[in-house]
Amino acid sequence: MARAVALCFACPVVAWSQALAAPIQAPVVAGERLSDWLLRNAGPHADTTALHWTVEAERAAQARLKQAIINGFQSASLVHLPEAGRAELLAWLQAMPVTGRVNVSVADARWLQGNPEQDPVLQERHGVTLYPRPGTVTVWSGSAQPCVATHVSGALIQDYLRACLGADGASARDWSWIVQSDGSTQRYGVAPWNLTLQDEPGPGAALWAPARDLKMANSVSDNLARFLATQAPGATTQADLHVQVVPGSGGYQANARAPEPTASDWGEIGLLQTPTARMAPAGDARFTFNRVAPYTRGTIMLQPLDWLEAGFRYTDVSNRLYGPSIADDQSYKDKSIDLKLRLAEESHWMPQLALGLRDLGGTGLFSGEYLVASKRWGNWDASLGLGWGYLGSRGNIKNPFSQLSSRFDTRPTAQVGQSGTTATQAWFHGPSALFGGLQWQSPTSPWTLKVELDGNNYQHEPQDNNQPTRS
Helix, strand or coil, rough: CCCHHHHHHHHHHHHHHHHHHHHHHHCCCCEEEEHHHHHHHCCCCCCCCCCEEEEHHHHHHHHHHHHHHHHHHHCCHHCCEEEEEEEEHHHHHHHHCCCEEECCCCCHHHHHHHHHCCCEEEEEEEEEEEEECCEEEECCCCCCCEEEECCCCCCCCCHHHHHHHHHHHCCCCCEEEEECCCCCCCCCCCCCCCCCCCCCCCCCEEECCCCCCCCCCCHHHHHHHHHHHCCCCCCCCHECCCCCCCCCCCHHHHHHHCCCCCCCCCCCCEEEEEEEECCCCCEEEEEEEEECEEEEEEEEEEEEEEEEEEEEEEEEEEEEEEEHHEEEEEEEEEEEEEEEEEEECCCCCCCEEEEEECCCCCCCCCCEEEEEEEEEECCCEEEEEEEEEHHHHCEEEECHHHHHHHHCCCCCHHHHCCCCCHHHHEEECEEEEEEEEEEEEECCCCCCEEEEEECCCCCHHHHCCCCCCCC
16 A cells, blocks of 8 residues: 555656656636636646746736847947957847746745735736746847856856856856746846855856956846846757866855945944045945044934935044033034945945045044045955045145145144034145055854044044044
């Protein structure tokens, strides 16, 4: 009896493996749910990794997407590619059909039944095809000839790139796009300067990884990844599987954590007392409150745009008074406004660059200007800047603007102290100093370590409020 039961349980498995020798493409009954189609044609335990649901109404939008990619290929996106290579890529793209495929977030029949709001209602001009479970990952690297590799569990993007392109070819890529078999797409940084945590390419995934020298706009590659997600899996033979993928061969940086942008004591994105060129994501808002005796600071910072950080700060100076004639024995208060502008984004060779103004309004007690650059390598993020005013009072480097005029040697103080003014005539004047530091993000935990060199001279604090310096 036990043998008979075991044989009975094996029967559907054998039948299923035989059924998936070819795609299942059964007619759609108008009004039925996708889960009903799956149960009727593939059974409750079907592997739906390569399910394709196509909707005729989506074809027009996908045709426009395809044309946008073609226009991108024909424009400056591929100026560094030889004409023959560009023609080959265009022919490859133009040969791709417009399918009308729509993503299904979870294609499990039982799950869809339990979540009817996610279970599509099929119509007459819809199509459903269930392809055999894929076992490969296809790498497109900027040519019309793909590299097809056997999918290996645990392998990351860099491992497939290294297997297909070699160590030099893999290191010549900054960005890669994963197109998973379910139609989802994601862009990941794959160079030391932009490495991000990444998902594994699943069975049937496609990787788009153009060479850095192509200088292809990320917007074009974003569109291409979305269009690749609409394509049916290509037929592969054993002869196509000519590369060996070794998990971990891409190096320890393969799953590095990007250093998180965190606030300094001044509320801006930075190290401890000094700013960096990094920015928070657009739409970020934060409130920071800290005390570094004798200063207590509360700061509200906003990131309205990718390239702009702005905020307002209120500082209490606990060992100085407003004065009996103003506020009796109340401690001194200072208000200020900060701005930071991103001048250039980081690339493989160039650092991110930002220009900032601290305490540009109010009394100007802590006013300062700075130009700072930040460059990342894996889990390390280094910054180096030049500061003026409060940020440059250490004076360890000659003000470079002094080469233009001797007026930059001295920082005017005529309007400093008049609340509500902006002493623009003092900007980038007076002593200047180098500042900078390092930030390290642990790859396995939330710990962030920071070390810095400050450009401020704490023996020349505002209001003669000089502070001891021990390091």
